Amino acid sequence: DGGITQSPKYLFRKEGQNVTLSCEQNLNHDAMYWYRQDPGQGLRLIYYSQIVNDFQKGDIAEGYSVSREKKESFPLTVTSAQKNPTAFYLCASQQDNSYEQYFGPGTRLTVT
Amino acid sequence: QKEVEQNSGPLSVPEGAIASLNCTYSDRGSQSFFWYRQYSGKSPELIMSIYSNGDQEDGRFTAQLNKASQYVSLLIRDSQPSDSATYLCAVNMEGAQKLVFGQGTRLTINP
Numbered sequence: 001d002g003g004i005t006q007s008p009k010y011l012f013r014k015e016g017q018n019v020t021l022s023c024e025q026n027l028n029h030d031a032m033y034w035y036r037q038d039p040g041q042g043l044r045l046i047y048y049s050q051i052v053n054d055f056q057k058g059d060i061a062e063g064y065s066v067s068r069e070k071k072e073s074f075p076l077t078v079t080s081a082q083k084n085p086t087a088f089y090l091c092a093s094q095q096d097n098s099y100e101q102y103f104g105p106g107t108r109l110t111v112t
Numbered sequence: 113q114k115e116v117e118q119n120s121g122p123l124s125v126p127e128g129a130i131a132s133l134n135c136t137y138s139d140r141g142s143q144s145f146f147w148y149r150q151y152s153g154k155s156p157e158l159i160m161s162i163y164s165n166g167d168q169e170d171g172r173f174t175a176q177l178n179k180a181s182q183y184v185s186l187l188i189r190d191s192q193p194s195d196s197a198t199y200l201c202a203v204n205m206e207g208a209q210k211l212v213f214g215q216g217t218r219l220t221i222n223p
Contacts, residue, residue: 040120042215048210098144099211
């Protein structure tokens with residue numbers, strides 16, 4: 001089964017703690033993306049990576065960090081510097097030679 | 113001006129009618145346009161892609177693109193209650209390997 005997996009589905013953390021969200025794909029896509037979605041809002045781009053060992057900041061990168069050590073994996077760390085981390089986090093991969101993006105099921109992060 | 117704009121709704125349509133969703137974009141160089149459906153609490157699902165002016169049909173869904181007027185629309189024929197969802201418009205920005213999403217239109221189909 002080809003697809004994108006994100007874990008966990010729900011995540012709870014205390015304020016001041018860093019937390020890492022997992023994203024794995026077996027679609028063999030080069031490009032991967034992280035978005036944040038707040039209630040009633042569209043998607044805002046956090047970071048993206050077009051190739052292994054390279055990534056670019058999106059529109060709201062402050063307080064987040066990523067790595068891309070393997071083609072299949074693009075983990076996102078929400079640091080304690082992120083002022084409003086509670087949100088729905090979505091990972092996507094993009095079909096090569098296309099702009100079509102496919103999403104994982106998402107991780108709902110709650111920080112209290 | 114936002115790069116991709118959609119009416120947030122809610123848009124209410126009776127079952128069996130045609131639902132019409134609209135999206136405008138600011139970048140004249142955009143070449144790829146997408147519609148995603150997002151059920152409450154779930155992730156977006158790609159339902160239509162369109163790249164050239166005119167209509168693109170897939171079952172009950174038709175995407176329409178007018179690059180001169182910089183708008184893209186989605187028509188849903190014979191609307192069903194299962195079509196009730198938020199529909200997101202996404203557009204590529206020229207020269208950038210990324211999409212920009214509108215805020216989405218919430219559609220409700222009333223039985």
